[in-house]
Amino acid sequence: MSLWLILMLAMPVLIGGGLLWKSWSLLHDHALGELLLSTRWRPLSGEFGFAPFILSSLWVTLVSLLIAGPVCVLSAIHLTQYAPRIVLKVMQPVTDILAGIPSVIYGVWGIVAIVPLVSRNLAPLMGAETTGYSILSGAIVLAVMIIPFVLNILIEIFRSIPIELQEASLSLGASRWYTIKYVTLRKALPGIVSALGLGLSRAFGETIAVLMVVGNVTIIPRGVFQPGYPLPALIANNYGEMLSIPMYDSALMFGALILFVIVMVFNLAARLTIIRYEKVSQ
Amino acid sequence: MEANHKIRVENLSLRVNGHEILKDINVSIPENKITVILGPSGCGKTTLMKSMNRLTDIYPEMHVRGRILIDEEDILNTHKDVTAIRKKMGLLSQRPYPLPMSIYNNIAFGLRISGRKKRDLLDKRVEHYLKQASLWEEVKGRLREPASSLSIGQQQRLCLARGLAVDPEIILADEPTSALDPISSQEIEKKFLDLKQDYTIVLVTHILRQAARLADHVIFMYLGEVIEQAPAEEFFHHPRTEITRAYLKGSIN
Ligand SMILES: Nc1ncnc2c1ncn2[C@@H]1O[C@H](COP(=O)(O)OP(=O)(O)O)[C@@H](O)[C@H]1O
Ligand SMILES: [Mg+2]
Numbered sequence: 001m002s003l004w005l006i007l008m009l010a011m012p013v014l015i016g017g018g019l020l021w022k023s024w025s026l027l028h029d030h031a032l033g034e035l036l037l038s039t040r041w042r043p044l045s046g047e048f049g050f051a052p053f054i055l056s057s058l059w060v061t062l063v064s065l066l067i068a069g070p071v072c073v074l075s076a077i078h079l080t081q082y083a084p085r086i087v088l089k090v091m092q093p094v095t096d097i098l099a100g101i102p103s104v105i106y107g108v109w110g111i112v113a114i115v116p117l118v119s120r121n122l123a124p125l126m127g128a129e130t131t132g133y134s135i136l137s138g139a140i141v142l143a144v145m146i147i148p149f150v151l152n153i154l155i156e157i158f159r160s161i162p163i164e165l166q167e168a169s170l171s172l173g174a175s176r177w178y179t180i181k182y183v184t185l186r187k188a189l190p191g192i193v194s195a196l197g198l199g200l201s202r203a204f205g206e207t208i209a210v211l212m213v214v215g216n217v218t219i220i221p222r223g224v225f226q227p228g229y230p231l232p233a234l235i236a237n238n239y240g241e242m243l244s245i246p247m248y249d250s251a252l253m254f255g256a257l258i259l260f261v262i263v264m265v266f267n268l269a270a271r272l273t274i275i276r277y278e279k280v281s282q
Numbered sequence: 283m284e285a286n287h288k289i290r291v292e293n294l295s296l297r298v299n300g301h302e303i304l305k306d307i308n309v310s311i312p313e314n315k316i317t318v319i320l321g322p323s324g325c326g327k328t329t330l331m332k333s334m335n336r337l338t339d340i341y342p343e344m345h346v347r348g349r350i351l352i353d354e355e356d357i358l359n360t361h362k363d364v365t366a367i368r369k370k371m372g373l374l375s376q377r378p379y380p381l382p383m384s385i386y387n388n389i390a391f392g393l394r395i396s397g398r399k400k401r402d403l404l405d406k407r408v409e410h411y412l413k414q415a416s417l418w419e420e421v422k423g424r425l426r427e428p429a430s431s432l433s434i435g436q437q438q439r440l441c442l443a444r445g446l447a448v449d450p451e452i453i454l455a456d457e458p459t460s461a462l463d464p465i466s467s468q469e470i471e472k473k474f475l476d477l478k479q480d481y482t483i484v485l486v487t488h489i490l491r492q493a494a495r496l497a498d499h500v501i502f503m504y505l506g507e508v509i510e511q512a513p514a515e516e517f518f519h520h521p522r523t524e525i526t527r528a529y530l531k532g533s534i535n
Binding site for chain 1 (some may be wrong): 329332335337340342343365366369371372373375376377381382383391392393396441444445447448453456
């Protein structure tokens with residue numbers, strides 16, 4: 001038992017170390033700044049600039065959070081503060097089911113429903129032209145995928161706020177909505193931030209569903225209707241192929257390392273916020 | 283001698299899922315006196331108090347019937363804005379629940395809702411109410427710190443000051459000393475004796491000695507019913523029912 005535990009605790013270190021070791025030959029040959037900031041991705045001539053992939057990942061993730069964040073916060077408020085209890089009881093298994101759907105199914109749904117919606121309806125509305133395989137499609141699919149996950153955490157957070165706090169505010173003559181805005185939301189704020197942080201780290205690493213709708217073109221996206229090429233897609237699409245190119249293998253490992261580090265940082269930051277918040281609110 | 287009645291509860295019943303928590307309650311609460319609601323835990327004291335400022339509204343499972351008259355106005359069956367009704371009453375709960383903001387803003391919260399937003403006026407009022415709750419000297423140098431940084435006893439006095447700041451006529455206090463140390467409890471009790479000159483105080487407790495120290499008028503509840511109500515003197519020395527006598531002797535808890 002304890003051997004398993006130790007192994008599990010060591011896992012992040014082992015993975016991180018392994019990735020670092022595998023990407024060493026690339027790091028040995030190129031400056032870190034150049035790898036992270038250069039936009040030139042020409043593996044054949046030995047140029048490995050990761051900026052397009054990093055930026056695509058950031059775009060897709062941030063836009064998905066912009067969509068999912070307000071939806072989740074407002075739904076959590078409605079479900080915990082206004083809706084009859086029965087609705088919450090029904091919603092919980094529904095979100096569990098949604099969270100358990102394999103991501104490839106979300107990808108197919110993205111191709112069938114979201115890509116055409118973006119190219120035929122949303123883009124013309126904004127005066128843009130696109131095939132639909134774009135940052136926005138990726139972000140919408142991602143948003144739908146992380147909503148159940150983030151919503152579940154937010155519901156727990158709102159439910160953990162004592163009702164007496166609301167009673168205190170109401171008894172001072174505040175209306176229900178004023179109370180929610182200035183007392184409940186403020187009390188929940190650190191929790192909301194960390195829930196979104198956890199959603200962010202999950203969205204950042206999501207691979208298949210995004211890869212299917214985002215276009216996978218190596219450019220710096222200049223808007224949500226342009227295609228992009230996020231890091232996980234780069235790795236999934238290319239690993240095992242073209243490994244005869246020198247350092248290509250090492251470059252993909254470095255991509256995985258970037259992904260790993262960013263996700264770890266988001267995750268840790270979110271968890272630290274939760275811990276600090278629990279200390280303060282006691 | 284007939285005192286002025288600030289609150290009159292008539293035929294109040296409250297049900298949750300078919301279970302009757304309050305059964306046909308009829309009580310009168312005299313003005314500028316301390317009325318203690320006494321009874322073993324679970325008998326409905328908190329629920330009765332919450333119905334007096336309509337906090338029962340936020341529990342969809344609670345069904346309330348009957349009348350509660352405050353200054354002869356029925357607050358249950360009215361179209362009047364519920365926030366105006368609640369402003370007439372300051373609430374002090376079993377444990378202090380400071381709002382998640384600074385000490386200053388805890389007091390200013392209610393003032394701002396009532397439309398007082400001018401900075402220098404707010405400053406004056408905040409100081410005034412903190413003094414009234416005997417907290418000013420302890421916090422005057424740290425008004426911008428979060429209220430959660432205060433001790434529990436200080437937090438409870440902050441909650442009192444916050445309640446007084448909306449200029450209520452009634453103070454509803456639900457076992458306000460149960461989470462406090464003896465010294466803080468004493469401070470709160472002393473405060474109540476001062477405050478009854480200007481406020482009608484309703485105090486829930488299950489501590490007999492506290493009731494004896496503070497009460498002018500006693501309402502004794504048992505299993506959702508009012509068993510007896512009388513001036514304190516009469517209640518403690520000439521209880522009328524068998525249940526009351528048993529409770530006063532300490533054989534019911
Ligand atoms: N929201 C609620 N839902 C169901 N039952 C409740 C609710 N609030 C109170 N009760 C029940 O009503 C009874 C009286 O509760 P309460 O008024 O808190 O008693 P007291 O304050 O005298 O201890 C208890 O049996 C309690 O379980
Ligand atoms: Mg109680």
